[in-house]
Every structure is written in C-alpha cells, then in structure tokens.
Amino acid sequence: MGSRRKREEEPEEHGNHERWLVSYADMMTLLMVLFIVMFAISQVDQRRFEMLKDGMAAGFGNSASPFQGSEGTMSADGIKPLDPVRPDSPSTDVARSGARAAADRAAAADDNYDKAAKEVTSLEALQKRIEKALRAKGYLDDVAMKIDQRGLSISLVSRHIVFRANEADLSPRGQQVLDVLAPVIRSLPNHIDVDGHTNQVKVKPKYYPTDWELSAARAVTVLRYLDERGDVPAKRMAAVAYGHERPLRDPALPGAAALNKRVDLVVVSAAPEAARKLFQTVLRDHRNPAGRGT
Numbered sequence: 308m309g310s311r312r313k314r315e316e317e318p319e320e321h322g323n324h325e326r327w328l329v330s331y332a333d334m335m336t337l338l339m340v341l342f343i344v345m346f347a348i349s350q351v352d353q354r355r356f357e358m359l360k361d362g363m364a365a366g367f368g369n370s371a372s373p374f375q376g377s378e379g380t381m382s383a384d385g386i387k388p389l390d391p392v393r394p395d396s397p398s399t400d401v402a403r404s405g406a407r408a409a410a411d412r413a414a415a416a417d418d419n420y421d422k423a424a425k426e427v428t429s430l431e432a433l434q435k436r437i438e439k440a441l442r443a444k445g446y447l448d449d450v451a452m453k454i455d456q457r458g459l460s461i462s463l464v465s466r467h468i469v470f471r472a473n474e475a476d477l478s479p480r481g482q483q484v485l486d487v488l489a490p491v492i493r494s495l496p497n498h499i500d501v502d503g504h505t506n507q508v509k510v511k512p513k514y515y516p517t518d519w520e521l522s523a524a525r526a527v528t529v530l531r532y533l534d535e536r537g538d539v540p541a542k543r544m545a546a547v548a549y550g551h552e553r554p555l556r557d558p559a560l561p562g563a564a565a566l567n568k569r570v571d572l573v574v575v576s577a578a579p580e581a582a583r584k585l586f587q588t589v590l591r592d593h594r595n596p597a598g599r600g601t
Contacts, residue, residue, distance in 0.1 A: 423585035458576035473513035475524035489537025523548035
C-alpha cells in the first residue's frame with residue numbers, strides 16, 4: 308500500500324520541449340556566417356566571387372546556387388526556376404572566358420597608354436631641346452611644332468621668306484634655320500619625313516606644271532640640304548609632296564598663304580599604332596593630370 312502511494316506521488320517525467328532552440332541556434336549561426344561572408348565580398352571582386360560560388364556549389368553538392376532562383380512558395384504556374392550554376396558548366400566557362408577577355412583588353416589598353424605616355428614624354432623633351440637651340444640663335448619664331456599621331460612635326464613657317472613665290476630654292480634665312488635643326492635631327496634614331504606644301508592661292512606655278520611638282524621640289528630641296536650640308540643620313544629620310552591639300556592654317560584667315568607655303572620635318576614615332584592613337588589623350592592628360600584617360 309505504501310509503495311503504491313509512493314509511486315503515485317512521484318511526478319511524471321515531461322518531454323524536453325526546448326530542443327528546437329538547438330536547431331534554431333545552429334540555423335542562426337549559419338545565417339550569421341553567410342551574411343559575414345557576403346559582407347566581406349560586398350566590394351565587387353570577380354576572383355573572390357568565383358571562389359565563393361565554387362566553394363558553396365561544392366559544399367551543397369552542386370545543388371541550386373543561393374544566387375539563382377529556385378522553386379518555392381512563391382512559384383507560379385508556367386514559371387521555371389533558373390538552372391543551377393555548376394563550376395564546370397558551359398555557361399560558367401563562357402562567363403569566365405568573357406571575364407578573362409575583358410581583363411586582357413583592360414591590360415592591353417593600360418599597356419598601350421603607358422607606351423603612349425612614354426613616347427609623348429620623349430617627344431615633348433625633344434621639342435624643348437629644339438626650342439632651346441632655336442631660341443639661342445633667334446629663330447624660334449621661324450618654326451611651329453606640334454605632336455600628333457605621326458610624331459613631332461617641325462614646320463618651317465618663317466615670318467621671313469623661306470621659299471619665294473613659285474620657287475623651290477631655300478632663302479638664306481631658311482638655310483640658317485636648317486643649320487640649327489640639322490645637329491638635333493642627326494642625333495635621332497627616328498625616320499624623318501620631309502613634307503612639301505604649297506599655299507591655296509589658285510594660280511598655276513610659274514616654273515612647275517602643278518602644285519604637286521612645286522611641293523615635291525621644295526621637299527627634295529630641304530632633304531638634300533639636310534643630307535649634304537647637315538650630314539643627316541639620307542637613308543633615314545623621305546620626301547613627300549602634298550601640294551595644297553594640307554593647309555596649316557585656314558586659307559580664309561589673314562596671313563594663311565605665307566604659313567601654308569612650307570616644308571614640314573616630321574620626326575616619325577616608332578611607337579605601335581595602338582599607342583600612337585592615344586597621343587592626343589596623353590597630351591590632354593598632361594594638361595589636366597586629374598582627368599587621366601577622359
């Protein structure tokens with residue numbers, strides 16, 4: 308009787324109703340880790356994103372990626388979730404190839420810009436060297452210089468007469484200017500184009516059939532002077548005739564006729580074509596260092 312009463316008085320054992328807290332805590336820990344990882348890659352980094360994606364895909368047994376849509380309570384009829392992205396899938400290979408190609412293009416663009424910047428800096432130094440030599444002799448106003456896609460162009464645009472009308476003979480002033488330029492040009496490894504030009508006055512040359520022959524004769528005259536009197540190797544020079552097709556100044560402006568009747572000495576750049584196309588961009592950046600590449 309006593310033992311029966313004792314058993315009846317013992318409290319009943321209750322099941323553990325707090326086990327869900329363990330699973331809940333595990334889930335919250337995993338979510339926290341996930342958000343920490345996502346925060347860590349919040350700054351776009353293709354390499355780290357690919358590593359995370361591949362690692363998660365492998366960890367979930369190549370199941371649907373957490374970054375892809377999947378079927379759930381919000382699914383609607385006729386809507387198919389996106390296929391999971393697997394590390395070895397063709398679409399992933401295409402994406403990676405595209406990313407690599409884009410990276411290669413960016414690297415090539417940077418390389419071309421660096422080559423262009425180096426060449427422009429060299430041409431600017433040459434221009435200053437020529438200006439110093441001309442200034443010392445008082446001939447700085449007899450030459451106009453500019454850097455373009457071809458290289459450094461040195462135009463004989465003397466306010467004094469370099470070539471008399473209808474003639475291809477150098478004036479004494481023109482010879483003196485070339486005497487200053489020759490030692491600088493002779494020391495360069497670059498090819499030199501000697502470009503002959505006439506002005507745009509619509510009058511037939513007196514001693515030549517057309518402007519083409521006159522401009523060619525002027526170019527050859529300067530080339531021969533640099534070769535025979537300036538000791539510039541002839542094998543590094545070429546004479547080119549442009550007639551009246553490439554005016555230096557708008558023919559409608561005052562004084563244009565005297566400037567456009569000229570010979571240009573072009574120090575041809577040896578930089579690759581892709582780099583030479585960026586010369587003007589580099590020159591703008593030199594004038595505005597804060598806006599590189601714009």
